[in-house]
Amino acid sequence: MAEYRVTGLSPVVIAELIAEVGPLWHEQHQARLAARPRQRAVGAGAKHRFVFLDRLLATLVSLRHGTTHDVPACWFGVDRSTITRAIGEVRPLPAQRGCTVARGIRLRTLAEVLEHLGASDQSGIIDGTEIRVRRPTAGRKDRDKFVSGKTKQNAVKSMVLTDAEGRVLFCSPVRPGSCADITQARQLGLVKLLSEGPFVEILADAGYQGMGAQTGGRVVTPPHCKFKKDAPAWYEEMHERQRKTHSSRRIRVEHGIAHLTNWRALSRHLGRREHMSDIVQAVAGLLSHQQTATLPGSRPA
Structure with missing residues (x-):
């Protein structure tokens, strides 16, 4: 999945993307959990099987190849609605980064x-x-x-x-x-x-x-x-x-x-x-x- 032909990005760029976007997604996720009334504490209950790295890769594949969400859903073994929700959460984060002109x-x-x-x-x-x-x-x-x-x-x-x-x-x-x-x-x-x-x-x-x-x-x-x-x-x-x-x-x-x-x-x-x-x-x-x-x-x- 991390090969250049699949995502359009080299492993070095993907690693930098994970280091930068990952904390933003986790912060956004925790804020979303704490924003609504809950009967359980934040962090309780079943854990995500679809981790952030997989969510990011699914988003990159969707942008690069324009595939339907059924394709990454089969790759990662989750439901199509999970892929749709994950892409909707991750996609705005790289959009806010702007264009890179130098390191x-x-x-x-x-x-x-x-x-x-x-x-x-x-x-x-x-x-x-x-x-x-x-x-x-x-x-x-x-x-x-x-x-x-x-x-x-x-x-x-x-x-x-x-x-x-x-x-x-x-x-x-x-x-x-x-x-x-x-x-x-x-x-x-x-x-x-x-x-x-x-x-x-x-x-x-x-x-x-x-x-x-x-x-x-x-x-x-x-x-x-x-x-x-x-x-x-x-x-x-x-x-x-x-x-x-x-x-x-x-x-x-x-x-x-x-x-x-x-x-x-x-x-x-x-x-x-x-x-x-x-x-x-x-x-x-x-x-x-x-x-x-x-x-x-x-x-x-």
Whole structure:
């Protein structure tokens, strides 16, 4: 179960995850036991056969491969409802860890990411990624808001921010698929953070055109074509060259998103849409931790 192909994480990263998340889960578990009226003392009664390590591994397998809960239930010899409850308890904990950029250094908010990029004199790249979800039930008032205008499918959307090398630094909570990329960025406060914070160059695609003027040129988008028709040949050549140059600089964000969607839970989600924010942020945090652990010189001597 701890093999890389099963969980997507090396044994070293899993060990670090157990050491960090384990105490948080036990503290949360004890608080949950003490929060309700009891006829027995906390700790009395039958003990868990499904220990925290198994709960964590079941959660990692669910995120990595998107399996139904029946599969880990057969592996661990417990009921499917036990797996569902365990994953629901464990999944928010890695989602709260943020993205790892160096050993012991994590970025949890968009403001921290922009401050890190400014301090290290790096450029950032943003883009939106869509995850297919189940269609809302018939008769629901806001049923159509999950339909993406781009893919014409029911989806939720998250804004991903990477560095110039394509390493994921931030994944936002999800929004319904009908939300435009630029609208989501504004709702996250990106315009204000860029305007009031250190100078950071953010590369974006045409979906974010208009933010450059609002942020003093900090958001760089592909150039507009100034001719609607009958453009001179020299201008078409120059415009195409500029667009290709911009595209080649921001292509790394697509590589970062591809690494995210290798985790099957983000390729298509068949569970509750309410869990998608935790799933996206948990996968981003785990992926960044694994990428940092594999960098040369990142492990302790």
